[in-house]
Amino acid sequence: MKGEDMDSNRDTLKGDLGRIMDMVWSSTLGEPLAPMTVSKRPPPPLYTACLQIAGTYEGTMLLEIPVHIGRSIAGQMFGMEPAAVSDAEVRDAVGELVNMIGGNVKALLPGPSFISLPAVAEGSDYLFSLPGTVLAVAENYECKGACIRFALFESARCAAGRSAN
Amino acid sequence: MKILVVDDSKAMRMIVVRAMKQAGFDSHVFEEAVNGAEGLRAILQGKPGLVLSDWNMPEMTGIEMLQKLRAGGDMTPVGFVTSEASGEIKKLAADSGAAFFVTKPFTADAMREAMGQLIKA
Numbered sequence: 243m244k245g246e247d248m249d250s251n252r253d254t255l256k257g258d259l260g261r262i263m264d265m266v267w268s269s270t271l272g273e274p275l276a277p278m279t280v281s282k283r284p285p286p287p288l289y290t291a292c293l294q295i296a297g298t299y300e301g302t303m304l305l306e307i308p309v310h311i312g313r314s315i316a317g318q319m320f321g322m323e324p325a326a327v328s329d330a331e332v333r334d335a336v337g338e339l340v341n342m343i344g345g346n347v348k349a350l351l352p353g354p355s356f357i358s359l360p361a362v363a364e365g366s367d368y369l370f371s372l373p374g375t376v377l378a379v380a381e382n383y384e385c386k387g388a389c390i391r392f393a394l395f396e397s398a399r400c401a402a403g404r405s406a407n
Numbered sequence: 408m409k410i411l412v413v414d415d416s417k418a419m420r421m422i423v424v425r426a427m428k429q430a431g432f433d434s435h436v437f438e439e440a441v442n443g444a445e446g447l448r449a450i451l452q453g454k455p456g457l458v459l460s461d462w463n464m465p466e467m468t469g470i471e472m473l474q475k476l477r478a479g480g481d482m483t484p485v486g487f488v489t490s491e492a493s494g495e496i497k498k499l500a501a502d503s504g505a506a507f508f509v510t511k512p513f514t515a516d517a518m519r520e521a522m523g524q525l526i527k528a
Binding site: 265266269270316319320321331334335337338341342343344345346348349353354355357358359 | 415416417418419421422425463464465489490491492493494495510511512513514
């Protein structure tokens with residue numbers, strides 16, 4: 243694939259990702275979500291929700307959400323006051339968010355591929371390491387004045403295959 | 408009618424039930440199961456009139472649950488409410504006898520449209 247084609251695909255994926263994020267936020271949470279021009283990890287403490295894709299396409303999707311936003315989202319999903327939601331319920335809600343986003347993103351990628359169950363980490367002092375992958379797309383969004391981030395890392399094998407075509 | 412919601416996410420089970428009630432199906436009785444294996448037991452023992460199932464779940468997936476039901480001759484209507492949106496997954500669901508397919512995220516209108524022919528409000 244030529245360089246301009248890869249850039250074009252990445253731009254298309256970014257546009258589709260924005261549409262999916264907006265669809266998930268508006269229909270599930272009734273909240274507006276605004277794209278941000280910055281591209282960085284939100285400040286901790288965070289929830290990092292992770293979903294693996296395996297098959298024709300191999301990659302990892304990460305959704306990073308500040309803890310207070312995760313709790314607020316969980317409150318909306320459970321129909322409860324945020325303070326009344328348990329930590330396990332917040333992790334469940336954040337995992338379901340990445341699952342909804344990831345399932346729709348997967349439909350845009352080469353298939354057949356399969357997605358894993360979501361895994362969710364929480365804390366202030368951790369780094370997420372994804373050996374053998376390269377960043378395909380990462381976008382930041384503003385939700386309730388805070389920054390959230392979605393990133394898709396693809397396996398180096400997939401990235402090399404695309405470059406060779 | 409008894410309606411069984413099978414999903415490993417507690418948040419999503421609540422959202423599904425809420426959307427079904429908003430769609431006008433609030434006179435029905437909703438029961439829940441947390442994976443395909445539990446769902447299979449609940450269907451065989453509880454005989455629900457309709458099953459709404461997630462696709463990816465631990466222990467037993469939704470499609471495995473449906474295929475085991477059909478292999479045993481049980482024709483309980485089962486549909487999927489899932490974030491899986493690819494064509495091959497929808498085809499597998501249809502080929503396995505799924506009654507409907509709703510992609511997450513969904514609205515109450517989408518639930519009404521998918522299930523209006525199967526149950527009464």
